[in-house]
Amino acid sequence: MIGQASSESTAPILAQTQTRVVMYGLGSMGSLVARMLDEHGAELVGAVARSPQKIGRDIGDVACLGKQLGVTVAKDIELVLADTRPDLVVMTIASYMEDMFEPAMACLVAGANVITLSEELMFSRRTSPDETELLDKAAREAGVTITGTGHQDGYWVNLVSVLMGTAHRIQRVVGKASWNVDDFGAELARDQQVGSSMAEFEQWLAGASRPPTFGRNALEQLAVVAGLNPRDASGETKPVIADADTECKALNTVIRKGSVLGFTDIDTLSTDEGVVLTIEMTGMVYGPDNADYNDWTIFGEPELNLRNEKVPTSWTTCATLVNRIPDVLSAPPGYVTLEALPQLRYRHPRRVSTDTTSVPSAEAFRGRTNGLR
Amino acid sequence: MIGQASSESTAPILAQTQTRVVMYGLGSMGSLVARMLDEHGAELVGAVARSPQKIGRDIGDVACLGKQLGVTVAKDIELVLADTRPDLVVMTIASYMEDMFEPAMACLVAGANVITLSEELMFSRRTSPDETELLDKAAREAGVTITGTGHQDGYWVNLVSVLMGTAHRIQRVVGKASWNVDDFGAELARDQQVGSSMAEFEQWLAGASRPPTFGRNALEQLAVVAGLNPRDASGETKPVIADADTECKALNTVIRKGSVLGFTDIDTLSTDEGVVLTIEMTGMVYGPDNADYNDWTIFGEPELNLRNEKVPTSWTTCATLVNRIPDVLSAPPGYVTLEALPQLRYRHPRRVSTDTTSVPSAEAFRGRTNGLR
Numbered sequence: 001m002i003g004q005a006s007s008e009s010t011a012p013i014l015a016q017t018q019t020r021v022v023m024y025g026l027g028s029m030g031s032l033v034a035r036m037l038d039e040h041g042a043e044l045v046g047a048v049a050r051s052p053q054k055i056g057r058d059i060g061d062v063a064c065l066g067k068q069l070g071v072t073v074a075k076d077i078e079l080v081l082a083d084t085r086p087d088l089v090v091m092t093i094a095s096y097m098e099d100m101f102e103p104a105m106a107c108l109v110a111g112a113n114v115i116t117l118s119e120e121l122m123f124s125r126r127t128s129p130d131e132t133e134l135l136d137k138a139a140r141e142a143g144v145t146i147t148g149t150g151h152q153d154g155y156w157v158n159l160v161s162v163l164m165g166t167a168h169r170i171q172r173v174v175g176k177a178s179w180n181v182d183d184f185g186a187e188l189a190r191d192q193q194v195g196s197s198m199a200e201f202e203q204w205l206a207g208a209s210r211p212p213t214f215g216r217n218a219l220e221q222l223a224v225v226a227g228l229n230p231r232d233a234s235g236e237t238k239p240v241i242a243d244a245d246t247e248c249k250a251l252n253t254v255i256r257k258g259s260v261l262g263f264t265d266i267d268t269l270s271t272d273e274g275v276v277l278t279i280e281m282t283g284m285v286y287g288p289d290n291a292d293y294n295d296w297t298i299f300g301e302p303e304l305n306l307r308n309e310k311v312p313t314s315w316t317t318c319a320t321l322v323n324r325i326p327d328v329l330s331a332p333p334g335y336v337t338l339e340a341l342p343q344l345r346y347r348h349p350r351r352v353s354t355d356t357t358s359v360p361s362a363e364a365f366r367g368r369t370n371g372l373r
Numbered sequence: 374m375i376g377q378a379s380s381e382s383t384a385p386i387l388a389q390t391q392t393r394v395v396m397y398g399l400g401s402m403g404s405l406v407a408r409m410l411d412e413h414g415a416e417l418v419g420a421v422a423r424s425p426q427k428i429g430r431d432i433g434d435v436a437c438l439g440k441q442l443g444v445t446v447a448k449d450i451e452l453v454l455a456d457t458r459p460d461l462v463v464m465t466i467a468s469y470m471e472d473m474f475e476p477a478m479a480c481l482v483a484g485a486n487v488i489t490l491s492e493e494l495m496f497s498r499r500t501s502p503d504e505t506e507l508l509d510k511a512a513r514e515a516g517v518t519i520t521g522t523g524h525q526d527g528y529w530v531n532l533v534s535v536l537m538g539t540a541h542r543i544q545r546v547v548g549k550a551s552w553n554v555d556d557f558g559a560e561l562a563r564d565q566q567v568g569s570s571m572a573e574f575e576q577w578l579a580g581a582s583r584p585p586t587f588g589r590n591a592l593e594q595l596a597v598v599a600g601l602n603p604r605d606a607s608g609e610t611k612p613v614i615a616d617a618d619t620e621c622k623a624l625n626t627v628i629r630k631g632s633v634l635g636f637t638d639i640d641t642l643s644t645d646e647g648v649v650l651t652i653e654m655t656g657m658v659y660g661p662d663n664a665d666y667n668d669w670t671i672f673g674e675p676e677l678n679l680r681n682e683k684v685p686t687s688w689t690t691c692a693t694l695v696n697r698i699p700d701v702l703s704a705p706p707g708y709v710t711l712e713a714l715p716q717l718r719y720r721h722p723r724r725v726s727t728d729t730t731s732v733p734s735a736e737a738f739r740g741r742t743n744g745l746r
Contacts, residue, residue: 036541039541039542151539153539154535154536154538154539155539158535158538158716159532159535159536159679161716161718161719162527162531162532162535162716162717162718163527163532163681164718164719165527165531165693165696165716165717165718165719166524166526166527166528166689166692166693166696166717167688167689167692167719168409168412168688168691168692168695168722169412169721169722169725170719170721225716225718226718226719227718227719227720227721228719228721273721275721301688302685302688302689302692303685304681304684304685304689305681305682305683306532306679306680306681307679307680307681307682308536308677308678308679308680309678309680310678311677312675312676312677315540315541315674315675316539316540316675316677318541319539319540319541319675320538320539322541323538323539342716343531343534343535343538343598343715343716344535344538344539345534345535345537345538345598345599345600346534346537346538346540346543346599346600346601347600348542348543348600348601348646348648349541349542352542
């Protein structure tokens with residue numbers, strides 16, 4: 001009498017189907033996903049890493065599961081696929097189609113479903129249409145799915161689309177999110193132009209050959225989930241200037257007032273319906289009062305807002321991927337984007353790690369989805 | 374190439390199917406729904422109201438549409454159903470099954486789909502199982518659906534469930550929402566015990582025969598949408614005490630420090646999985662710094678939160694109902710609750726009211742879903 005969704009809800013997410021999973025990538029994200037999958041009762045049958053420090057060790061040790069699983073981390077995905085014939089490969093190796101295409105194709109051709117944190121693959125139909133079509137074709141031929149998910153699935157797409165579903169008429173949707181350069185070390189701090197003067201920043205921006213932002217892929221996915229037709233995408237980048245001297249731990253220096261603390265990528269998408277979607281993503285050195293947040297405003301009738309404070313992005317990234325697994329395993333074959341999946345929902349894990357003291361804490365994983373893999 | 378959801382997205386929500394709608398109830402909520410439906414191009418073919426001031430007038434005048442529709446507001450739903458044979462009846466007449474059962478049954482038996490703001494009907498499977506089963510049976514026999522939706526659909530159920538879908542392990546979910554007694558006049562202020570002493574409040578509470586809260590229905594619906602099995606529901610009520618003298622416009626008086634400003638209903642639901650859901654709904658006289666909000670915290674791994682500020686509840690209530698119409702018209706016959714519907718989403722209206730100056734503003738409709746119909 002409770003409703004159809006509940007009949008399957010008490011069963012653990014993966015154990016019942018004996019899903020055999022290969023981890024392709026065992027950085028911070030891959031390791032946290034491995035721990036979550038283990039607590040859901042999934043069968044981790046293989047793992048591939050790039051780092052020589054990880055290859056040859058047990059996946060349980062590399063992913064800090066507090067136990068060994070008798071599965072050795074390998075170097076070559078094709079050998080692992082041939083050996084293990086997994087149902088699903090969890091790919092946490094790259095953000096862009098450019099780096100994802102060949103490895104993903106190898107998994108699909110081997111008959112494995114793919115779920116990935118690749119930000120572009122969440123919705124690559126417009127940024128990489130040819131590669132997307134080839135992946136779609138390969139997945140259909142193999143009878144499997146390939147899907148991109150992660151933090152944006154919940155916070156930039158589906159929470160926003162549900163909020164939009166409570167509005168009568170929308171003119172504009174504006175999202176703002178932020179991450180702390182100090183969480184990611186010196187290399188990323190330099191990438192974010194931390195410490196530059198305004199003149200240096202302008203010069204860099206004029207000549208910079210930067211990869212596309214993930215904002216565009218997320219906005220295009222949001223539009224489609226919200227029933228709108230994406231039209232033109234555009235982007236701009238603005239520096240964040242220090243209004244007081246600010247300590248930068250990543251560079252072990254103080255950024256002087258008037259210098260660059262980082263920058264904001266602003267992506268905008270128009271739609272055939274006239275609704276304009278924008279996301280402003282800021283990466284900067286935080287002062288004492290800053291923390292990661294996710295903030296959306298809908299301008300229209302009526303005006304609406306949604307805010308998530310202190311978002312633990314690594315955790316939401318990995319938990320979302322794990323909670324999406326039953327959806328992608330039961331979706332029709334092909335490249336599957338979020339509008340074709342059921343509403344994202346919680347899957348209650350069946351056990352707590354046997355030795356939680358040895359499992360990395362949320363704090364240890366705190367950070368952004370890219371850069372830390 | 375954009376994805377399957379978009380193929381139907383540019384068409385106006387209701388015009389394409391020529392949905393013929395009867396408004397059953399034309400209070401604040403019904404009138405606002407009528408305006409929204411008109412802007413979506415729906416065909417308003419009939420209306421029923423209780424008030425003698427509304428009966429006999431054109432629905433366009435009663436609902437402040439800024440134009441007449443040539444449809445007269447009537448008194449008797451059965452006659453209107455027989456005359457108009459609508460596809461859909463929008464019921465905004467009552468909150469509880471007790472008051473909804475017979476009128477809803479009349480609509481179903483006449484072969485009309487029903488969508489309603491009745492808070493209990495959002496998920497009445499456990500609070501009124503027998504009546505729910507009878508409505509379900511009548512709907513199936515007539516090949517139509519009956520569904521309860523409104524503000525809670527988005528803010529207490531689906532936003533929360535999506536947020537839960539980004540968590541790995543949940544122990545507890547706590548929601549808090551608030552409304553201003555001063556928005557609803559003297560009668561409701563007295564119902565909320567405004568101005569009572571603590572002793573008077575305790576005495577009232579001990580003897581009060583209050584209807585069930587809507588928190589329970591929403592929590593049970595949330596549990597099922599989130600894939601959890603509802604177990605035990607419980608409730609308690611706590612006074613809110615003034616910590617300073619506070620002006621009460623509804624009673625045209627000042628509530629002295631130490632007296633009752635209103636109260637909080639706390640509903641709690643346990644689940645088979647061990648996850649505990651709570652909602653705290655406060656109705657009180659606001660001070661200068663208070664405004665309606667919707668605030669949820671998820672305790673678990675990790676801890677997550679979501680907050681909506683200054684929620685225009687009447688608007689979100691009505692827009693959600695309108696945006697749900699395509700979902701309920703294409704759902705399989707019967708009593709349909711939210712876990713069986715697609716994700717709530719925006720439907721772009723096809724026109725702006727011809728005379729927006731005469732249309733009530735959001736401010737005029739500002740308030741809570743119950744009490745104001």
